[in-house]
Amino acid sequence: MRLTTLTDYPYETKDRRKNFPAPLLYIGWDDHMMFCAPVCLPLPADTPFGALQAEILGGVYGAHPDFAKIDWSGVTWLKSGQPFAPDNALSLADNGLGHKDVIRFKTPGLNGLQGSHG
Amino acid sequence: MSNVFIAFQANEDSRPIVDSIVADNPLAEVVYSPGLVKIDAPNRLVIHRETIEQEVGRDFDLQEIHLNLVTLSGHIDEDDDQLTLSWGH
Amino acid sequence: MDAKVTNKKLGLKPRYQTMTRDLGWTTSYQYMDKVFPYDKYEGIKIHDWDNWEDPFRLTMEAYWKYQGEKEKKLYAVIDAFAQNNGQLGVADARYINALKLFVQGVSPLEYCAHRGFAHVGRHFTGVGARVAAQMQSIDELRHYQTQIHTISNYNKYFDGMHNSNHWFDRVWYLSVPKSFFEDAMSGGPFEFLVAISFSFEYVLTNLLFVPFMSGAAHNGDMSTVTFGFSAQSDESRHMTLGIECIKFLLEQDPANVPIVQRWIDKWFWRGYRLLTLVAMMQDYMLPKRVMSWKEAWEMYAESNGGALFKDLERYGIRPPKGWQDACEGKDHISHQAWNTFYTYNAAAPFHTWTPNPEEMDWLSEKYPDTFAQYYKPRFEYYGKKHQEGERFYNTTLPMLCQVCQIPMVFHEPGDPGSICYRETDHDGDKYHFCSDHCKEIFTNEPEKYVQAWLPVNQIYQGNCFPEGTDPTAPGFDPLAAVLDYYEMEVGRDNFDFADSQDRKNFREWNGGVEEEVSP
Numbered sequence: 226m227r228l229t230t231l232t233d234y235p236y237e238t239k240d241r242r243k244n245f246p247a248p249l250l251y252i253g254w255d256d257h258m259m260f261c262a263p264v265c266l267p268l269p270a271d272t273p274f275g276a277l278q279a280e281i282l283g284g285v286y287g288a289h290p291d292f293a294k295i296d297w298s299g300v301t302w303l304k305s306g307q308p309f310a311p312d313n314a315l316s317l318a319d320n321g322l323g324h325k326d327v328i329r330f331k332t333p334g335l336n337g338l339q340g341s342h343g
Numbered sequence: 344m345s346n347v348f349i350a351f352q353a354n355e356d357s358r359p360i361v362d363s364i365v366a367d368n369p370l371a372e373v374v375y376s377p378g379l380v381k382i383d384a385p386n387r388l389v390i391h392r393e394t395i396e397q398e399v400g401r402d403f404d405l406q407e408i409h410l411n412l413v414t415l416s417g418h419i420d421e422d423d424d425q426l427t428l429s430w431g432h
Numbered sequence: 433m434d435a436k437v438t439n440k441k442l443g444l445k446p447r448y449q450t451m452t453r454d455l456g457w458t459t460s461y462q463y464m465d466k467v468f469p470y471d472k473y474e475g476i477k478i479h480d481w482d483n484w485e486d487p488f489r490l491t492m493e494a495y496w497k498y499q500g501e502k503e504k505k506l507y508a509v510i511d512a513f514a515q516n517n518g519q520l521g522v523a524d525a526r527y528i529n530a531l532k533l534f535v536q537g538v539s540p541l542e543y544c545a546h547r548g549f550a551h552v553g554r555h556f557t558g559v560g561a562r563v564a565a566q567m568q569s570i571d572e573l574r575h576y577q578t579q580i581h582t583i584s585n586y587n588k589y590f591d592g593m594h595n596s597n598h599w600f601d602r603v604w605y606l607s608v609p610k611s612f613f614e615d616a617m618s619g620g621p622f623e624f625l626v627a628i629s630f631s632f633e634y635v636l637t638n639l640l641f642v643p644f645m646s647g648a649a650h651n652g653d654m655s656t657v658t659f660g661f662s663a664q665s666d667e668s669r670h671m672t673l674g675i676e677c678i679k680f681l682l683e684q685d686p687a688n689v690p691i692v693q694r695w696i697d698k699w700f701w702r703g704y705r706l707l708t709l710v711a712m713m714q715d716y717m718l719p720k721r722v723m724s725w726k727e728a729w730e731m732y733a734e735s736n737g738g739a740l741f742k743d744l745e746r747y748g749i750r751p752p753k754g755w756q757d758a759c760e761g762k763d764h765i766s767h768q769a770w771n772t773f774y775t776y777n778a779a780a781p782f783h784t785w786t787p788n789p790e791e792m793d794w795l796s797e798k799y800p801d802t803f804a805q806y807y808k809p810r811f812e813y814y815g816k817k818h819q820e821g822e823r824f825y826n827t828t829l830p831m832l833c834q835v836c837q838i839p840m841v842f843h844e845p846g847d848p849g850s851i852c853y854r855e856t857d858h859d860g861d862k863y864h865f866c867s868d869h870c871k872e873i874f875t876n877e878p879e880k881y882v883q884a885w886l887p888v889n890q891i892y893q894g895n896c897f898p899e900g901t902d903p904t905a906p907g908f909d910p911l912a913a914v915l916d917y918y919e920m921e922v923g924r925d926n927f928d929f930a931d932s933q934d935r936k937n938f939r940e941w942n943g944g945v946e947e948e949v950s951p
Contacts, residue, residue: 228879229620231473238859238882244893251831251864253851259810261772262830262839263851267892285828305855305862325862327831327853338809342849345739352661377649378657406490409498412665414638416736418679419672421489423444430743 248324255331256342274320275313291335303329347388347417347428350381357411359398367394387429448489456559470555474620477685481558484680487672506662513655514585524719525938527651532592532782537609539579540600544613546572552621564673571666582659590934592782592925603918604887607837612706625677631699634674638732643714650720682747689748700752701869705836712769724798729762754869757845767807768841775826781920783929786815829888833866835873842866
């Protein structure tokens with residue numbers, strides 16, 4: 226144990242996968258900090274990646290005027306800060322996304338309200 | 344050289360204390376803001392009980408400053424007759 | 433035979449020594465290590481407790497006398513305030529939301545401090561330290577009580593103040609102060625002193641108190657000002673305990689230096705993150721503004737902190753690792769925080785609003801490099817949407833930092849247009865952080881932070897619904913169930929100030945007059 230304690234003691238890791246109805250996925254839309262932080266969503270592992278742009282992200286980000294203008298074919302993704310090329314036809318799990326993974330997408334040419342990254 | 348400071352509520356009780364500090368610390372500077380009086384001094388500030396007693400015209404227990412003290416900075420040395428704030432040795 | 437005893441009064445130092453240290457003893461029926469089992473395990477070495485110099489030598493007799501006088505004065509002012517309907521003297525009812533934030537997020541910390549100091553006040557072998565901690569424990573309980581009394585008058589007239597104890601243990605943003613203090617309370621006694629007495633009550637204290645108290649003064653809230661000044665003299669004793677404990681630890685043994693340095697790094701950063709709430713309050717929630725957060729940071733952190741760490745150099749202590757990033761953050765955190773609460777106001781029991789044009793000008797002036805470039809466009813957009821009847825509320829739960837538990841709203845240092853993402857893998861799971869410094873805090877003590885009760889994650893685990901809730905029932909609305917669990921009065925405690933009952937009431941009480949409110 227790295228934690229300095231009087232004695233060893235059993236402790237509970239609160240956010241294990243088994244405690245949730247579905248794996249958590251963290252998603253951020255770069256340059257759109259009107260959404261103050263990336264979001265956290267429990268999404269079943271067999272959710273097709275394409276469902277994000279088709280159904281899910283609209284509910285999350287639709288209020289932003291840039292959202293309707295997104296050209297999804299030009300969107301780039303990062304996973305844990307590294308370039309990531311998801312396959313829309315495959316599930317989140319088959320795209321290598323597990324519990325508490327973080328992905329971010331950039332929408333070239335769309336840089337927030339008045340280009341302020343917000 | 345860094346400043347030490349002491350700040351009091353700005354009221355009639357603290358006025359003689361502030362005046363005493365200014366009298367005993369020629370390099371001290373006093374700044375007023377709403378409800379607050381702050382005294383800065385380079386490196387060292389001393390409060391003498393005797394000086395305050397002369398100002399208030401009665402016996403004064405130095406710990407009475409607790410009634411109006413707001414904040415301070417620096418290392419403290421305290422006894423019945425004086426309170427000193429200072430940086431370094 | 434009567435010997436004539438010279439009745440010479442003891443001087444302050446020997447008097448204090450007699451009434452405190454000399455009442456301690458080395459136990460003979462039990463080993464000292466058994467009686468004081470907590471003060472060695474952190475690795476701190478103390479060779480001679482007699483070198484502890486008592487900060488502010490107040491004997492119990494002097495303590496009761498002066499505290500009693502302060503209490504009499506304070507409660508007289510609180511009574512007068514209530515009798516004279518002082519709450520009507522507040523310049524603008526938006527200000528009351530700063531008080532809501534205070535009673536929700538700061539007052540409970542006073543109670544935590546009371547408990548924490550009571551605990552460490554039992555566990556140091558050194559009598560001087562025990563006495564100082566015990567007296568601080570009483571001070572902190574006093575602060576908790578006086579804050580509740582002061583704010584109770586407002587509670588009769590405004591929403592968002594009636595349930596703060598319940599909210600502290602459950603509501604998402606209040607896990608930030610709660611986890612801060614519980615981290616300290618679950619550490620050893622020496623870490624607790626470095627965390628609270630030194631890092632919080634000495635290094636950062638002015639950044640908590642001065643904004644709230646001068647904010648109160650400028651906005652006509654005289655009872656809070658009075659409480660503040662009454663508490664501040666207690667705080668100066670706390671400050672002296674903080675500086676004394678750091679000096680003592682560093683002088684006792686060079687082996688203590690790296691341990692203390694690590695604690696300074698950790699607690700400066702945790703305290704700085706906690707102050708995000710204060711920064712936001714200062715820049716956005718005071719209709720009559722005092723100074724900007726940036727100005728307060730420059731005055732109380734950069735100047736004062738600079739002097740302090742220069743003084744500590746001789747022990748081998750350097751400024752905290754997060755110092756530079758904290759200074760860079762001064763141009764941003766208040767805006768980042770207000771944006772967070774504005775957009776998540778459906779789930780927070782106080783009101784928010786968009787700054788009016790005059791306020792935006794002040795913000796642009798105080799933040800010439802950042803406000804107009806990054807934050808103003810959002811607030812203008814929010815104002816426009818509100819006017820169109822589509823006030824923006826974010827309904828998706830945010831990602832939280834595992835350590836500070838704040839939503840991941842902070843920017844990549846050096847790149848204000850981009851969120852800062854940091855992560856690490858531990859024991860088969862990923863953990864995420866808002867900054868290098870929260871990440872380092874985690875990697876130094878991972879077993880502590882994997883136990884964190886993160887509000888968003890707990891909601892998704894189904895742990896934040898009222899007892900007996902059936903999430904599988906048709907038409908189940910999880911967000912509504914969470915607000916139920918929070919025991920928030922939806923439509924009263926939350927949502928925009930412009931549409932609030934607080935605003936309607938205040939306007940009515942003031943004969944239909946109010947200052948200009950956006951939108």
